[in-house]
Amino acid sequence: MKIALIGFGNVGQGLAQILRDRAGSLAAEQDFRPVLVAVATRSRGTLVNPNGLDPAALLDAMAAGGLDHYPIAPGLDRGWDAARIARELDADVLVEASPSDLQTGGPALGLCRAAFAGGKHVVLANKGPVAVAYGELMDAARAAGKRLLFEATVMAGTPSLRLALEALAGAGITRARGIINGTTNYILTQMEDGMSFADALAQAQAIGYAEADPTADVDGWDAAGKARILSAALFGKPRTFDEMRVEGISKLTLDDVTAARAAGERWKLIADVTPDGLTVAPARVPLAHPLAGVMGGTNAITYTTELLGDVTLVGAGAGGLQTGFGLLSDLLALHRGR
């Protein structure tokens, strides 16, 4: 499988680490031999090589300051840009892992359109295009006979979408409710141990949980973007931000967190999605509630179903390697033809 990767920050590099470290087991256990034929960044160079790029050398080059440090190799071309890669490069799949623009979909939305027009599947960690243009992109994929996959956009590599869309297909999901932002959950967890909001946010950024602009996390917009993706994918109800109530955690103080704890509760940023609407807002959750025990960068989602009752999934919600795995899981789904 020939892969063109757009965006080489935490998530793109997470995928490269996985390809570097697990090539042997992916080949042996999954019969999967991915070849990176392009990596594009906004400001740190772009590489194309139909013969394949070496993930280890890509990571070394980034550690040295950018893709300009990637060694000369037969077939290597440094003159492409992302738009031309999406449109013209001979690749099976375009992987989009550049920063999310939840207002417009950003340049990634155009790249998705170009990729389908150019006969490629699209796999996204970038939430923007799915949150903003789910219906249009699904139509474009269908028209091109290609797939649009986006497991990494909600709860990183924890299979929140595959669980809902495949394992629970037919069970009648009526509601999705949970903690779907890692940064804010990490901050609330650290504040409970007495850390200031600012220090906890700085730590979340250092670990690689936060968005490029972390206000998207703390003000609730990242969770709201994921709630829009869930609404569209689960219920066929694409929504805009104007149609939902979104409140973040920036008004919560150490005193609020301590007071909740003294009352046997915890503040959590909760997303709630039904066919009738969606909200993201902080709520005090009793300690005995399953969501109260979800700490740090871990996320959780409860699907309420007509046939099974509640089904809850708990796992990583953010992080480069964890989100890189979300991309890998979609690539493996394509490889299996599913």
Ligand code: HSE
């Ligand atoms: N900034 C996001 C979070 C990353 O903290 O959950 C995963 O989408």
